[in-house]
Amino acid sequence: xxxxxxxxxQQISKLFFFTKNSTSRRVLLLAGFFIxxxxxxxxxxxxxxxFVERGMPSPQTIYAPRDAIDxxxxxxxxxxxxxxxxxxYDHIPGALEEGSAELVSFFQDVRIARGLGEDDDERLASxxxxxxxxxxxxxxxxxxxxxxxxxxxxxxxxxxxxTEVMLQGIKEDGEHLAMRQVxxxxxxxxxxxxxxxxxxxxxxxxIRPNMIYNEEATNVSREAASQAQEPVRILKNSxxxxxxxxxxxxxxxxxxxxxxxxxxxxxxxxxxxxxLLLLVFLVVIIYVYLFNREIYNNxxxxxxxxxxxxxxxxxxxxxxxxxxxxxxxxxxxILITVLFESRLAIIFNIVLALFLGFVVDGELSFFxxxxxxxxxxxxxxxxxxxxxxxxxxxxxxxxxxxxxIVAIFLLNQGFQFEYDFLxxxxxxxxxxxxxxxxxxxxxxxxxxxxxxxxxxxxxxxxLELADPGRPLLRxxxxxxxxxxxxxxLVGNLAEAASEAVGADPLLSRVAAxxxxxxxxxxxxxxxxxxxxxxxxxxxxxxxxxxxxxxSHVKDGLEMAREEKLPLPIVEIIGQxxxxxxxxFFYQQAMENRENKGNKEKCVLPEEADFRYEGPLPQTxxxxxxxxxxxxEAAVRSLSQPAAGRIExxxxxxxxxxxxxxxxxxxxxxxxxxxxxxxxxxxxLSGLFHQRIEYPEKELRADLERGRNKNGSSGKxxxx
Numbered sequence: 001x002x003x004x005x006x007x008x009x010q011q012i013s014k015l016f017f018f019t020k021n022s023t024s025r026r027v028l029l030l031a032g033f034f035i036x037x038x039x040x041x042x043x044x045x046x047x048x049x050x051f052v053e054r055g056m057p058s059p060q061t062i063y064a065p066r067d068a069i070d071x072x073x074x075x076x077x078x079x080x081x082x083x084x085x086x087x088x089y090d091h092i093p094g095a096l097e098e099g100s101a102e103l104v105s106f107f108q109d110v111r112i113a114r115g116l117g118e119d120d121d122e123r124l125a126s127x128x129x130x131x132x133x134x135x136x137x138x139x140x141x142x143x144x145x146x147x148x149x150x151x152x153x154x155x156x157x158x159x160x161x162x163t164e165v166m167l168q169g170i171k172e173d174g175e176h177l178a179m180r181q182v183x184x185x186x187x188x189x190x191x192x193x194x195x196x197x198x199x200x201x202x203x204x205x206x207i208r209p210n211m212i213y214n215e216e217a218t219n220v221s222r223e224a225a226s227q228a229q230e231p232v233r234i235l236k237n238s239x240x241x242x243x244x245x246x247x248x249x250x251x252x253x254x255x256x257x258x259x260x261x262x263x264x265x266x267x268x269x270x271x272x273x274x275x276l277l278l279l280v281f282l283v284v285i286i287y288v289y290l291f292n293r294e295i296y297n298n299x300x301x302x303x304x305x306x307x308x309x310x311x312x313x314x315x316x317x318x319x320x321x322x323x324x325x326x327x328x329x330x331x332x333x334i335l336i337t338v339l340f341e342s343r344l345a346i347i348f349n350i351v352l353a354l355f356l357g358f359v360v361d362g363e364l365s366f367f368x369x370x371x372x373x374x375x376x377x378x379x380x381x382x383x384x385x386x387x388x389x390x391x392x393x394x395x396x397x398x399x400x401x402x403x404x405i406v407a408i409f410l411l412n413q414g415f416q417f418e419y420d421f422l423x424x425x426x427x428x429x430x431x432x433x434x435x436x437x438x439x440x441x442x443x444x445x446x447x448x449x450x451x452x453x454x455x456x457x458x459x460x461x462x463l464e465l466a467d468p469g470r471p472l473l474r475x476x477x478x479x480x481x482x483x484x485x486x487x488x489l490v491g492n493l494a495e496a497a498s499e500a501v502g503a504d505p506l507l508s509r510v511a512a513x514x515x516x517x518x519x520x521x522x523x524x525x526x527x528x529x530x531x532x533x534x535x536x537x538x539x540x541x542x543x544x545x546x547x548x549x550x551s552h553v554k555d556g557l558e559m560a561r562e563e564k565l566p567l568p569i570v571e572i573i574g575q576x577x578x579x580x581x582x583x584f585f586y587q588q589a590m591e592n593r594e595n596k597g598n599k600e601k602c603v604l605p606e607e608a609d610f611r612y613e614g615p616l617p618q619t620x621x622x623x624x625x626x627x628x629x630x631x632e633a634a635v636r637s638l639s640q641p642a643a644g645r646i647e648x649x650x651x652x653x654x655x656x657x658x659x660x661x662x663x664x665x666x667x668x669x670x671x672x673x674x675x676x677x678x679x680x681x682x683x684l685s686g687l688f689h690q691r692i693e694y695p696e697k698e699l700r701a702d703l704e705r706g707r708n709k710n711g712s713s714g715k716x717x718x719x
Contacts, residue, residue: 025299030285033306038277040313041355042270050260052247062240064258072253073232081229082222088214089171095210096166102206103162106131107155110143120144133205139198146195154191158199161185162206169211178207234258273359280351287347295340304454308335309352315442316356323431324366325405327356330377330397330439331446334390338447338458342382349374365408369401373435376400384459387444394440401432457566462510465565472563476517482528483519486632487512489687493628494621497679501672503620511572512625514565518556518573522548528636542589546582546610553577553612568621575622576629577612578662586610616665623666624676627654631680641688647681 052058113127123144124137131140146154161182170178182203186196234240234254241251255261288296295301312332319326329352336345353374357367380393405428413421451458468474477484491512498508523529525536525548537545556573565573586607617623630653635646654677657663663673 022297022299026296026302029299029302029306030281033310034277034281036310037313037355038274040310040317041273041277041359044317045269045273050255052241052251052255052261054247054249054252056247057244058241058247058251059243061243062255062260064234064236064238064240064254065260066258067236068234068254068257068259070232070234070254071257072250074229077232078226078229082226085218085222085225088217088221089169089211090214090217091169092210092212095208096163099162099166099206099208100159103155103159103202106133106202107151110140110151111148114144133202135198135201136194138194139201142192142194143198146191150191154189154195154199157189158202162203165207166210170207170209171211172209172213174209175207179203182207276359277355280354284347284351288344292340292344295344300454301340304339304450304456305336305348307450308332308339309348311446312352313356316352319435319438320356323427324357324363325369325401325428325431326435326438327366327370328435328439328442329353329356329370330373330436331442333374333377334381334393334439334443335446335450337378337381338384338390338443338460339450339456342378345378346375349378365405365412368408369404369432369435372404373397373401373432373439377439384463386463387460390440390444390447390460393443394436394438396436397439398433398436401435402429405429405432451566455567457507457568459506461566462506465569466506466510466513472517472559472565473513475520479520480516480523480526480529482530483516483523483526486528486636487514487516490515490625490628490632493632493680493683494624496683497624497628497676498621500675500679501620501624501668503624507568508621508624511569511621512628514556514560514569515573515576515625515629516552516556517559518552518554520559521552521555525549526552528633537585542585542592543609545588546585549582549585550612568619571618572622572625575615575617575619576625577614578616578626578657579611579614580626580630580657580660580662581607582610582612616662618665620667620672623663623668626662627657627676628680630657631684635684635688638688641684643681643685646684646688647677650677650680650684 050060050062109130110127113123113130116123116126120141124141127140127144128137143151143154164185165178165182168178183200186199186203189196189199234257240254240258241247245251252261285296295305309332312329315331316327316329319328329349332352333345333349336348350371353367353371357363357370376397377393380396381389384390409415409425409428416422447458447460450456451461464470468477473484476487491509494508494512495505497503498505519526519529524534525545527535540548553574553576557570560570560573589610617626631650634649634653635641638645638649654673658673668676
């Protein structure tokens with residue numbers, strides 16, 4: 001992650017021309033992204049505009065976009081359940097006993113009348129006076145003529161009938177039903193019609209309601225039955241109405257329950273979405289502030305992150321119409337990992353999986369799959385070495401998506417050999433595979449544009465620039481082989497030192513390969529490219545030599561810009577000498593002045609004419625390359641590069657650069673410089689180790705003995 005281009009800075013500055021305060025710009029940018037993201041989610045959840053009229057044919061086939069409660073059907077079922085509960089009645093205490101007592105009294109009066117005389121007329125008259133029930137005379141007379149046994153049997157049967165009817169309960173306005181039952185029972189009695197008629201008249205007086213309606217208990221029972229009824233659910237993707245089907249009240253109610261006719265019921269949901277999104281924004285901002293302060297302070301980095309999030313949301317919202325498993329959250333995870341760093345990518349992966357996999361589609365399974373796929377994407381490209389690793393990441397994501405989808409289907413439904421299940425399962429698997437491949441392809445396609453637009457240099461770009469077959473490196477090798485090998489060695493030193501102090505090893509190595517490309521313009525003015533023992537500096541003045549040496553930095557910057565090298569490498573090319581003094585030619589100019597006779601007429605050499613134009617190194621990588629460049633050249637010039645001498649000259653050069661102020665603007669500590677010195681010493685001591693010296697006389701003797709031996713062998717063969 002490196003600094004963005006100046007052009008982009010200027011464009012963003014124009015965008016926020018009304019404020020020069022970085023905090024205000026940051027707040028405005030975050031607010032803008034918040035509004036854009038909220039609107040994307042808002043309009044995704046906004047109900048479809050459907051117009052239907054009761055009694056008219058439906059203009060389209062409508063499916064449920066989400067799960068909902070069918071209030072219409074639920075209300076009908078609740079009502080039916082309540083109506084099915086019978087009314088609650090309370091028995092009137094003592095009603096049975098009172099009626100039974102009247103029956104006993106009646107038969108007792110009959111027995112009394114039977115004992116008053118032998119004349120039927122007298123007994124009938126006496127009985128009519130005793131009983132209070134209006135019974136025909138024929139029936140009373142028939143009762144008087146019954147034997148004691150028959151009368152007792154009749155009484156027992158009548159009492160049983162009465163008890164049975166009363167125990168069953170007689171509700172208000174239910175006497176006629178009770179009497180119908182009584183009359184049926186009486187008709188079966190083995191007595192004369194006159195007796196049966198008399199019993200019917202008797203029961204007419206005895207049958208009366210013995211149950212009172214309890215309204216409160218009835219309402220409680222019916223409410224309990226209504227509440228016990230499970231609500232009817234409208235399942236997602238279920239058919240609501242076919243095109244051309246007549247619209248009924250039920251259809252209208254179901255569409256309203258789904259929010260397809262009236263959006264007022266979803267106002268609370270939209271406000272909840274606002275609060276949830278605000279909470280997520282605050283959590284992410286706090287995380288970036290605490291752990292990625294460089295991103296938090298840079299409006300361009302925030303713009304890039306926001307662009308990735310918005311782009312992922314747009315693609316995700318479009319992909320979900322095919323399947324929620326196709327949502328490409330892994331694309332954002334890959335881009336953020338490559339452009340920034342893996343921890344930040346994990347945070348954004350969780351956030352995007354939450355909104356796209358859960359909030360938008362409302363399916364927990366989508367959230368699980370997108371979350372796992374994004375995490376695998378982060379792990380796959382965390383240590384990116386070549387562009388093909390992005391393609392491999394796509395296959396890894398697809399494999400994990402497939403495994404997660406299989407697990408979810410087995411967990412929720414088990415495996416079924418049914419058409420609907422196999423169709424849904426196949427679509428989900430295809431979407432999971434497509435998710436991984438699509439995410440990788442989109443990341444590969446977007447990375448170059450994002451790098452160029454925001455001036456970022458990714459590991460992929462650096463790895464491509466490190467290819468020796470690149471035109472600029474090839475030219476460096478062919479035209480300045482000494483400089484090329486010097487650059488390779490400086491790259492190895494810078495890479496190892498960067499690892500020791502927490503800098504970017506890959507950037508250091510690749511920038512070191514290009515730091516001296518300006519020497520291609522005048523290769524033979526640099527000692528590492530002088531192979532014919534001719535030094536062109538002997539023919540020119542020290543001032544001109546210094547100008548030529550200094551020009552390789554400016555030439556390198558021009559060539560780097562022509563080749564469109566990334567900004568971090570261009571900056572290192574311009575900073576790798578800082579404002580260092582070209583001491584050899586400066587001392588030579590001082591000596592030339594000393595050697596001239598009249599010193600007063602000789603102009604004193606200006607030290608500024610023998611210093612590089614700078615600027616000073618601004619980053620750890622630029623400072624490390626400056627030190628590695630100077631150290632490698634110095635150690636290579638040693639006639640006897642013993643380990644002690646190598647370490648001594650390395651420490652001396654680092655100290656000189658520090659005292660000369662060349663490291664004043666680089667973020668290196670003294671402890672870092674000590675580690676850099678240790679790393680340089682270890683590598684250069686192993687490279688420039690002392691070799692065994694063979695005495696010249698012994699070497700010639702060995703060669704002579706070899707020639708004599710070959711010569712004698714030849715004679716023997718020819719002889």
